[in-house]
Amino acid sequence: MTHLTIAHAPTPRPLTRTKLERRMLRRLAGVFACALLAGCFDPGSDEGGETSASSTGTGSGSEAGDASESGTTTPASGGTSGGEMSGGESTGSMPDDTGGDTGSTSGTTSGSTSGSESGDDPGSESGEGTTGCTQSDWYPDADDDGFGDPAGPVVSACEAPGGYVDNGDDCDDSTEFRSPGVVEICDGLDNDCDTALDEWSALNPSCGECEMQFQAGSAYSYCLGTDNASDAEAECALKGASLVKIESQLENDFITAAATELGLGDFRIGLELDGETWVWTDGAVMTFDAWRPGSPDSGDDCAELDTDDSGLWNDIPCSTTTSTIGWICEGTP
């Protein structure tokens, strides 16, 4: 015990300290201050501080440290020593240094970090843009009907830009009354974008000179007029159809019944003479027929269905134009 008392006996305090001692004390004070300041011992900041202090921090941070230290140090030596000591030289310079370090660190690291971050972010973003998602083509949808203009301009992106959709299926991007899914009506427009004009639909049983029905999987149009065969075929084509192709007695019967209701006796059908062979307008050779007995007997090259004769067929000139002969179209709705 006695020995301990002796060991802790106060030693005389020197009246003066050397410059080295003062600097060492300040260093200790700085270290102590660092202990109070969380993050002071952050290896990252230390390294950053040292790195930045030795590089970019020597300018401002070291000069501030020099000024607080002696005020007489030359900028050159102060730059070096201040830079080296700025990390823990004095509490007064610590915040500045820390700030300076942090600033320069963040300036440096943020230069490099933000450089790398900004390099990473755009890189990753652009990477995501190019590799993180699947880019698709997007079409403008000016009429907001969910169908885009196939004429574009097409935009490639991960997600749909505003006003763009994933298809180019609109046949008219200026009106929502023309798009796939719209029910066809009799208005002189192809409402459902299937290229057929005013064809049969649940809302279009009659249009212009034609009455229309859907039966047995086909849409039939019974049209009144004076068209010759080629004009009638052209009218049918507008509806996406052709002059009717009759392939069974059942079909001939319900067509006859429907045509009879229109009060016209004769309707062109899609049968033409090709040399010595009767063929349908699609080129198929006739396999079913309902010729009137003795017909064909006129040497004509087209055929009609005669509702006044139980729907039997008669040969007529393709070129005939008469108000007593209409035509029947058949198409797939």
Ligand SMILES: [Ca+2]
């Ligand atoms: Ca559209």
Ligand SMILES: [Ca+2]
């Ligand atoms: Ca449209």
Ligand SMILES: [Ca+2]
């Ligand atoms: Ca149509």
Ligand SMILES: [Ca+2]
């Ligand atoms: Ca229409």
